[in-house]
Amino acid sequence: MIFGIVIALVGMAALAWGFRFAGQAITGNTPRFRDMPFGVAYGYVLGVLLLAWLVWAYIQGRSADPLIANKFFFLRIAVEGFLIFAVAAWLFRLLGRSVGTAWSRKMFRSMPLTASFGILTILIYATFAIFAGLIAPYGQEQILPGVAANIVPGGDPALGGDPAFLFGTDQIGRDILSRLIYGAQNTVGIAFATTVLAFLLGGTFGFLAATLGGWLDQVLSRMVDVLMAIPSLIFALLLMTIASVWAPQLGIPLTVFMVVIIAVIDSTRVYRLARAVGQNIVVMDYIEAAKLRGEGLGYLVFKEILPNATAPLLAEFGLRFCFVFLTIAALSFLGVGIQPPLADWGTMVRDLGGFVNYAQFAPLAATAPLLAAGAIALLTVAVNFVVDWMLHRSSGLKE
Amino acid sequence: MGNVLTIIFQRLALGLLTLLIVSVVIFVAVNLLPGDFAQSILGQAATPEAVASIRRDLGLDQPMVTRYFDWLGGALRGDFGSSFARANFASFSGTNSGATTVAEQIAPLFANTMFLAMVTAAIAVPFAIILGILAALYRNSVFDRATNIFTLSSISSPEFFLAYILILFFAVLNPIFPSLSTIFDDMSFSERLEKSMLPALTLTLVVTAHMMRMTRAAIINLLASSYIEMARLKGLSPMRVIVIHALPNALAPIINVIALNLAYLITGVVVVEVVFVYPGIGQLFVDSVKIRDIPVVQACCLIFATAFILLNLTADIMSILSNPRLRHPK
Numbered sequence: 142m143i144f145g146i147v148i149a150l151v152g153m154a155a156l157a158w159g160f161r162f163a164g165q166a167i168t169g170n171t172p173r174f175r176d177m178p179f180g181v182a183y184g185y186v187l188g189v190l191l192l193a194w195l196v197w198a199y200i201q202g203r204s205a206d207p208l209i210a211n212k213f214f215f216l217r218i219a220v221e222g223f224l225i226f227a228v229a230a231w232l233f234r235l236l237g238r239s240v241g242t243a244w245s246r247k248m249f250r251s252m253p254l255t256a257s258f259g260i261l262t263i264l265i266y267a268t269f270a271i272f273a274g275l276i277a278p279y280g281q282e283q284i285l286p287g288v289a290a291n292i293v294p295g296g297d298p299a300l301g302g303d304p305a306f307l308f309g310t311d312q313i314g315r316d317i318l319s320r321l322i323y324g325a326q327n328t329v330g331i332a333f334a335t336t337v338l339a340f341l342l343g344g345t346f347g348f349l350a351a352t353l354g355g356w357l358d359q360v361l362s363r364m365v366d367v368l369m370a371i372p373s374l375i376f377a378l379l380l381m382t383i384a385s386v387w388a389p390q391l392g393i394p395l396t397v398f399m400v401v402i403i404a405v406i407d408s409t410r411v412y413r414l415a416r417a418v419g420q421n422i423v424v425m426d427y428i429e430a431a432k433l434r435g436e437g438l439g440y441l442v443f444k445e446i447l448p449n450a451t452a453p454l455l456a457e458f459g460l461r462f463c464f465v466f467l468t469i470a471a472l473s474f475l476g477v478g479i480q481p482p483l484a485d486w487g488t489m490v491r492d493l494g495g496f497v498n499y500a501q502f503a504p505l506a507a508t509a510p511l512l513a514a515g516a517i518a519l520l521t522v523a524v525n526f527v528v529d530w531m532l533h534r535s536s537g538l539k540e
Numbered sequence: 541m542g543n544v545l546t547i548i549f550q551r552l553a554l555g556l557l558t559l560l561i562v563s564v565v566i567f568v569a570v571n572l573l574p575g576d577f578a579q580s581i582l583g584q585a586a587t588p589e590a591v592a593s594i595r596r597d598l599g600l601d602q603p604m605v606t607r608y609f610d611w612l613g614g615a616l617r618g619d620f621g622s623s624f625a626r627a628n629f630a631s632f633s634g635t636n637s638g639a640t641t642v643a644e645q646i647a648p649l650f651a652n653t654m655f656l657a658m659v660t661a662a663i664a665v666p667f668a669i670i671l672g673i674l675a676a677l678y679r680n681s682v683f684d685r686a687t688n689i690f691t692l693s694s695i696s697s698p699e700f701f702l703a704y705i706l707i708l709f710f711a712v713l714n715p716i717f718p719s720l721s722t723i724f725d726d727m728s729f730s731e732r733l734e735k736s737m738l739p740a741l742t743l744t745l746v747v748t749a750h751m752m753r754m755t756r757a758a759i760i761n762l763l764a765s766s767y768i769e770m771a772r773l774k775g776l777s778p779m780r781v782i783v784i785h786a787l788p789n790a791l792a793p794i795i796n797v798i799a800l801n802l803a804y805l806i807t808g809v810v811v812v813e814v815v816f817v818y819p820g821i822g823q824l825f826v827d828s829v830k831i832r833d834i835p836v837v838q839a840c841c842l843i844f845a846t847a848f849i850l851l852n853l854t855a856d857i858m859s860i861l862s863n864p865r866l867r868h869p870k
Binding site for chain 1: 848
């Protein structure tokens with residue numbers, strides 16, 4: 142195998158040289174080919190070969206022989222998904238450019254495709270999360286009588302599917318599609334609430350520390366330093382162990398504890414940012430003027446500092462949401478996060494994960510855990526794309 | 541040079557102090573548990589005499605401060621007490637075979653986790669730096685944009701998603717690597733490497749993105765300086781300008797971000813070890829959390845926190861050493 146890789150690398154080097162030489166000969170030595178470094182030529186060849194391989198794999202995935210088709214099934218889905226999302230994002234941007242207020246049209250005109258993909262995805266998730274009860278065909282905890290467990294997704298009876306359950310059923314016969322839709326409500330909703338709580342805590346204390354300074358700033362900052370010295374997932378797991386003993390005794394659901402624990406841990410990061418941003422604002426002349434006017438602390442924080450700190454805090458909100466969302470997913474995946482019977486993507490991945498091993502013979506069976514994991518990944522990727530674009534826009538980085 | 545030593549000692553002392561406070565936090569957090577361990581070990585069969593005797597054996601009748609110093613003193617000597625689950629099991633089976641102390645239980649798993657972290661670092665660091673240099677060299681090209689999208693996606697995906705994708709493509713559809721990392725003590729190095737390849741690749745995907753983006757940003761930041769322009773005007777090739785002229789000056793932030801990402805590996809390792817059933821300290825930690833085996837949870841927490849603080853400290857000291865302006869503070 143190593144021998145094959147070496148031969149392929151050498152072969153590509155020869156191809157790259159040939160490509161550059163041919164380019165020089167055909168175009169009469171234009172600067173584009175004359176000054177092309179060898180690395181760039183190699184990159185072009187590598188890119189073209191990669192593209193050719195993808196097309197070949199896609200055609201293989203459509204082949205009539207099920208053994209070959211199964212092997213490339215997931216690549217086929219990935220390619221199709223990528224193309225569909227790209228087209229949808231492009232259409233969405235087109236729509237945004239022609240519909241809406243002058244401000245939103247202007248925003249959509251300068252938007253890269255990744256950001257419009259992100260906004261579209263977030264809107265779709267929000268719709269699913271808000272209207273989960275109306276969209277989902279069955280209840281999230283509903284164990285349907287007379288329905289077999291582990292129905293294969295796809296809805297094709299010949300492959301063990303059922304048209305009534307397009308995404309199949311899980312290990313105790315609940316509809317996976319409904320659970321995925323309710324998962325949007327539970328997982329995203331809980332993550333959103335946690336992030337809001339973290340921002341309320343961290344933002345308030347951060348601004349207070351920045352405006353008041355002195356011993357309050359010192360005490361809060363040292364406390365945050367200590368909390369940040371423990372890796373967050375480890376600390377969350379430790380506290381969840383303790384909470385899992387307290388929860389039944391106090392009669393409070395474990396999920397509430399989880400929200401508070403993660404919010405407190407994440408508020409330390411928000412505190413750092415809010416304090417740093419706040420300190421930059423506090424030294425401004427208009428704050429001095431407001432102080433001389435005799436304005437109170439509440440006015441200073443909410444009317445003077447907060448409006449000027451919105452841009453960095455908004456970007457941080459997106460990133461923080463991703464971290465919180467991933468932490469909750471990881472905790473649920475490890476079995477100490479959102480508790481059953483609530484439908485949740487992390488728990489679904491853990492419960493259905495074993496089906497990945499059947500991918501070679503029944504690729505549809507393996508899609509169930511990947512759908513849940515993919516749903517998590519898609520949302521965080523979307524949020525990250527939007528945040529990336531926002532940061533790029535606000536910093537004016539155009540290089 | 542004396543100045544540097546003082547700064548490093550200051551940082552070390554600060555790190556030790558942080559570690560001490562962290563150990564207090566861990567200890568207090570665990571002691572927030574309701575009831576006590578003796579009762580939870582005995583369960584429903586608890587008679588007052590039995591509870592009292594176990595409390596005496598485990599030293600639970602001492603005040604909290606005494607217990608904290610006992611625990612800390614033990615931890616410094618590498619003695620983390622005995623695991624409740626194992627002790628319980630031993631008392632039921634009547635034999636005292638196998639590892640019952642936490643230290644005996646953790647030691648081999650810790651070595652496994654370190655092995656995984658080192659394999660990951662050996663793949664991820666060169667990969668990230670080369671990708672970062674290439675992205676800086678061909679900035680704003682199709683290659684740069686494609687790497688940007690790819691790395692952004694891999695940072696934002698949960699670890700278990702990446703792990704399952706890798707299992708799907710490299711273990712199930714094309715059986716190149718095993719999907720379960722069963723590792724024994726008497727395995728040869730190459731066998732170990734093969735078994736831990738998929739977890740290492742998953743972790744690589746998780747940490748590479750951040751390191752690569754920082755490398756690219758650090759180099760691009762420098763490209764506007766006049767000495768780079770000078771090198772370019774001399775007629776040097778772009779590759780030479782970046783590798784010989786820009787990279788050494790960009791090294792400080794790069795080393796910093798590498799150390800921080802190795803620290804991040806520590807948390808990432810928990811989920812990845814669970815997916816691949818890799819016998820490491822992360823797996824042990826999650827299992828102990830589920831059965832509430834307090835001494836093990838405490839010990840794992842302390843080890844993770846120590847490693848985290850040490851790596852952060854290294855990042856700090858490295859950035860001081862590589863930056864003359866920080867070496868001679870005003």
